[in-house]
Amino acid sequence: MFMLSLQTTGLVGLAVAENPHERLRILYTKILSILENIPKDAAYRKYTEQIVNERFDLVKKESDVQKLQDKLNSGQIEEVIVQAENELSLARKMIQWKPWEPLVEEPPSNQWRWPI
Amino acid sequence: TVRPKNEVEQKQLCAFGEYVAEILPKYIQQVQVTCFNELELLIHPDGIIPVLTFLRDHTNAQFKSLADLTAVDVPSRQYRFEIVYNLLSLRFNSRIRVKTYTDELTPIDSAVPVHKAANWYEREVWDMYGVFFANHPDLRRILTDYGFEGHPFRKDFPLSGYVEV
Numbered sequence: 001m002f003m004l005s006l007q008t009t010g011l012v013g014l015a016v017a018e019n020p021h022e023r024l025r026i027l028y029t030k031i032l033s034i035l036e037n038i039p040k041d042a043a044y045r046k047y048t049e050q051i052v053n054e055r056f057d058l059v060k061k062e063s064d065v066q067k068l069q070d071k072l073n074s075g076q077i078e079e080v081i082v083q084a085e086n087e088l089s090l091a092r093k094m095i096q097w098k099p100w101e102p103l104v105e106e107p108p109s110n111q112w113r114w115p116i
Numbered sequence: 117t118v119r120p121k122n123e124v125e126q127k128q129l130c131a132f133g134e135y136v137a138e139i140l141p142k143y144i145q146q147v148q149v150t151c152f153n154e155l156e157l158l159i160h161p162d163g164i165i166p167v168l169t170f171l172r173d174h175t176n177a178q179f180k181s182l183a184d185l186t187a188v189d190v191p192s193r194q195y196r197f198e199i200v201y202n203l204l205s206l207r208f209n210s211r212i213r214v215k216t217y218t219d220e221l222t223p224i225d226s227a228v229p230v231h232k233a234a235n236w237y238e239r240e241v242w243d244m245y246g247v248f249f250a251n252h253p254d255l256r257r258i259l260t261d262y263g264f265e266g267h268p269f270r271k272d273f274p275l276s277g278y279v280e281v
Contacts, residue, residue: 043139
């Protein structure tokens with residue numbers, strides 16, 4: 001991604017994001033506020049908060065887009081934004097599904113035995 | 117000759133398997149890593165859409181690509197069909213297998229809302245095995261002939277079929 005007025009991400013369908021720091025800041029704060037609705041001992045909340053806080057700190061410290069991309073090591077900034085949006089929608093769905101509860105139902109004893 | 121063992125990849129896959137099992141204990145019944153470094157998650161059928169959405173959207177597990185959707189027929193079990201999803205992560209270059217079970221009469225949630233690619237694969241599983249997918253946009257036969265009766269890939273379907281051609 002070169003810093004001229006004609007920019008491109010090189011990826012089909014992904015437009016260049018103007019002001020990515022602001023967008024990422026908004027997304028990460030939204031994710032963290034949604035994670036507050038999950039019980040504190042759930043593993044999903046723990047790990048997602050860890051990931052989001054790491055990325056949020058990097059975004060706050062680094063104001064140059066190229067260097068931020070290298071530090072995050074996760075593809076283009078636009079891809080990082082898309083990933084944050086995915087994580088946001090996943091967090092909303094997790095609140096409904098509640099996957100931290102214990103196992104729904106044990107399988108029959110011969111179900112996963114291989115060879116039969 | 118024997119394929120050399122890749123201990124590093126085995127350990128990474130084991131660690132990732134434990135990570136996913138810790139986050140989703142409600143649906144994951146078992147996690148195994150084969151000797152060829154293939155990670156498999158064994159799921160309760162209610163948990164297909166949550167697990168597939170988690171694997172697609174979570175930052176540590178961006179399995180955006182559904183490589184394959186098949187079924188395995190084991191008639192001696194109570195839930196005879198085992199549905200297998202093979203996922204690929206392009207960001208982390210790794211694969212994972214998700215397995216569920218069902219019998220002939222219980223429908224399974226369709227994976228089409230999560231991965232559009234599942235559309236024709238689920239039509240094929242319906243046609244060949246008779247596994248019904250709930251909320252599928254267009255579940256009809258895809259490989260058998262128009263008036264064909266029966267589900268050919270089942271173990272009790274004879275090799276040369278019932279109709280003489």
